[in-house]
Each structure stands twice: as C-alpha cells, then as structure tokens.
Amino acid sequence: MWVRREQIIRKIIRLQQNELYQLVQKSLNLLFPFVLIGSISQLIQITMLNRNSLLPTIFGFSSWLSRYRFIEIIFDHLTSLTLGIVAALAAFSMAHYTAKRYQRDEKLASITGLIAYLILTVRYTNNGELAFGQDMLGMGGLFLGFLVGYLVGLSFKHLANSQQQDKSSSGVTWNRALDSLRAIIIVLVVAICFSILLNWLAISVLPDQVILRLQSLKANQTSLLFSVAIVLLAGIMTFFGLTSMPILAHFGRNGVAMTANLNYALIHHTIWGVPYPFSLGTLYESFGAIGGTGSTLSLVIAIFLFSNQRDQQLIGRWSLLPVLFNFNSAILVGVPVLGNGLYIIPFLLVPLVNVGIAASAIALHLMPAVVYQVPLGTPSLLQALIGTNGNWVTLLVMALNVGIGVWLYRPFVKLSNRLNIQGDGLDATER
Numbered sequence: 001m002w003v004r005r006e007q008i009i010r011k012i013i014r015l016q017q018n019e020l021y022q023l024v025q026k027s028l029n030l031l032f033p034f035v036l037i038g039s040i041s042q043l044i045q046i047t048m049l050n051r052n053s054l055l056p057t058i059f060g061f062s063s064w065l066s067r068y069r070f071i072e073i074i075f076d077h078l079t080s081l082t083l084g085i086v087a088a089l090a091a092f093s094m095a096h097y098t099a100k101r102y103q104r105d106e107k108l109a110s111i112t113g114l115i116a117y118l119i120l121t122v123r124y125t126n127n128g129e130l131a132f133g134q135d136m137l138g139m140g141g142l143f144l145g146f147l148v149g150y151l152v153g154l155s156f157k158h159l160a161n162s163q164q165q166d167k168s169s170s171g172v173t174w175n176r177a178l179d180s181l182r183a184i185i186i187v188l189v190v191a192i193c194f195s196i197l198l199n200w201l202a203i204s205v206l207p208d209q210v211i212l213r214l215q216s217l218k219a220n221q222t223s224l225l226f227s228v229a230i231v232l233l234a235g236i237m238t239f240f241g242l243t244s245m246p247i248l249a250h251f252g253r254n255g256v257a258m259t260a261n262l263n264y265a266l267i268h269h270t271i272w273g274v275p276y277p278f279s280l281g282t283l284y285e286s287f288g289a290i291g292g293t294g295s296t297l298s299l300v301i302a303i304f305l306f307s308n309q310r311d312q313q314l315i316g317r318w319s320l321l322p323v324l325f326n327f328n329s330a331i332l333v334g335v336p337v338l339g340n341g342l343y344i345i346p347f348l349l350v351p352l353v354n355v356g357i358a359a360s361a362i363a364l365h366l367m368p369a370v371v372y373q374v375p376l377g378t379p380s381l382l383q384a385l386i387g388t389n390g391n392w393v394t395l396l397v398m399a400l401n402v403g404i405g406v407w408l409y410r411p412f413v414k415l416s417n418r419l420n421i422q423g424d425g426l427d428a429t430e431r
Helices: 002-016 019-047 054-059 062-067 069-080 083-101 106-121 139-159 170-201 209-216 224-239 245-253 256-268 280-288 296-306 310-324 329-334 341-363 380-387 393-430
Strands: 122-124 130-132
Touching: 002 019, 019 069, 019 083, 019 139, 019 310, 019 329, 069 083, 083 106, 083 139, 083 329, 106 122, 106 139, 106 170, 122 130, 122 170, 139 170, 224 280, 224 341, 256 280, 280 341, 280 380, 280 393, 296 310, 296 329, 296 341, 296 393, 310 329, 310 380, 341 393, 380 393
Parallel strands: none
Antiparallel strands: none
C-alpha cells in the first residue's frame, strides 16, 4: 500500500512537471496579486458601499453613502480593471511564458496575446462605439484567456525567429520587432476574423451560458436531482475556469421554486412545509457553497490547520476575509485550485456532501428550507440563518458542513505538503 501511494505521488509530480501545466501555474501566480486586489475591492464595494447590502442597512449609513457616491465609483472601477479583466491578463501572461519557453520575444508575444483577446471580446454596436463583452473578461473567461495566450505563444514559436539575449542597441530592438512582425500580423488577422464571426452569429463562446439556458427548464428546477446535477456541473466548470460563482447564485435566487416558496410563506405565515424544499436556491448558495464554489472556506481552514507551506499560509490569510463573504477568486488562483488535479476531488465532493446534509436536515424536519431573500454582503455563515428568519439549527448545520469540508480537504492539503517536499527533492536530483 505504501509503495502504491509513493507511485501515485511520483506520477502527480511528473504531471505537475508537464510543460503546459507549468505554463498555466506560472500564469496563475502572475495573476494572483491582481485577483486579490480585485477581490478585496469587490468585497468593499458590495458589503460596505452598496446601499442595499447588509452592513449599511444595519448601521444606517446608506444616506451617507448617497452623498459620497464617488467612493463607490472608485472601487467599482478598481474591481473592473483588476478582477474584471483577469481573462485578458491570463492571455497576456500565458503568451508571455509560452513565447519565453520557446525563446521567442515574450514582450511582443504578451502584448499580442492581450490585444488578440480583447479583439475577440469586442462587440460591434450600431452607433459604432467600442464595447467589450464583460462576461468574457472576468473569471468566467479564464480558460479562454489561457487558450488564446497559449495559441499566440505557439504562433510565435512557428512564425517568429528565435531571440538571442537582449541588448540595449536600438538596431537590435528593431530587428526583434521585425522578426516577430509576421506572427503579430497573422495572429491579429485571425483574431479579427473570429471576432467578426462571433458577432455575426451573435453567440457566446463561454460555457457558463449552459447554466443560464437551464433556467428555461422550470419544472426541473424544483427537484433535488436537478439541483445536485447543477452543483456538480458548476463545480466542474469553475474548476477549469469556465464560469464564476454569480452565475449559479443568481440562477438559484431567481428560480421558479424560490418564488413559489416565498409566496407560500407569505400566504401561510410560515416557512415550514414549503412546496419545493430541495431546490437549488434552498440548498446550494446557503449550504453547498460556503465560501464560494467548492466550499472554499473549508479549504482555507484546512490550509491554516494542516499546511506547512509558508506561501499557502500567506495566501490563506489574505484570502480569508473575501472567502467569508463568498468571494473566493483569490484562493482559487493563489493556491492554485483552478486546473490543479490534486484538488479536483474535494472541490467537487464537498459541495455535494454539504447539499446532502442540508437536504437530510430538511427532510427530517430539523430545520426549514431557506425561503427569504438574503441581503447583499451577507457573510456566508449567516446566509441560512437570515434566509430562514433566524432558525438556529441552520447554524449547527453550517458548522457541521464546514467541519466535514475541512476533514475532506485535509488529506489533500497534507498530500500537497508531501508533493512540495518530494517535488523539490526530485528537481534537485535531476539537476
């Protein structure tokens, strides 16, 4: 058994030494500071500066905010220019590292990757104004950003000349630019053609549109099986950078089942016995996604308790506050979790277990289903409490979910410690 475990560890190490995997990891490391800043800015924007969120409502500074709206605008722009363009930055960084890997001009490649991705996101309007598809620029477009950046890097590999060590001479600089000119022109022309095609077909290339399309399946929104399937689908798509948490959250809040449950509660003056207790809105956001998709609050706690890697501890500390309010982009990029085969099992399993525990508690009449709308900016641990109008059993279920999630993440965090040590040892041996 011990020998088999060691073989698995060495296979994972070899996988992590794969060229494409390493390029993605380097790109995620480069993106982390901007994702972290964007997450903190988004946290301040939603929880403190939105007049309809929980804290301004409780402490009564909504009227004060209306007089200083420029503060809200500042943080809105900061979020948009960091977290809101992270997919474009992914194309920039992936093109940079791919071109560098093949000894091509990484500076020109990275700029070309950024421009090519922005061209793909352009939406042509009747009045001729320049507009971008915001859904393709954020976290939901990460996979596409990495793909575009990688293809740009490969284009430079085949269409540009190899670069020698850079010198300060202006002639050498011009030669470098001319050596890459053919690659730049071809990449931008291809990007323009794809952009025109996407605009002409009026389609989105992002898979998260699949989840939005499922809103039309109104009858299925009320079943537990449908909810579990959507939770699993959303977890897979988020893990590979194909969607983001707000898509699923809005889907659950705006579903037919939630409307029917709320009408029942208002008519009968009770939340016990609602017609659809096992819908996506009653189970996922309040119990399945504690700390965001993948129930990443449990991951952060597991890192604090079991990780001996200093960088992960720092990432966990910086990410904790956003994660408490369900903004988990920083922990997904910083650890990283996205695309990391080590964490795919708990990332998909923990939300399913949490949903199962909550559904069991509702079926056994230990607690009612979440019925009421939760204000913006509500901490994840309090969402079920507020959504059930103060039912204290929900807090016990939340604590149980977090504890079981930590237990499920624990062996993978410990395995990450071992992989880090053995990976370093293997690198030293090979050198």
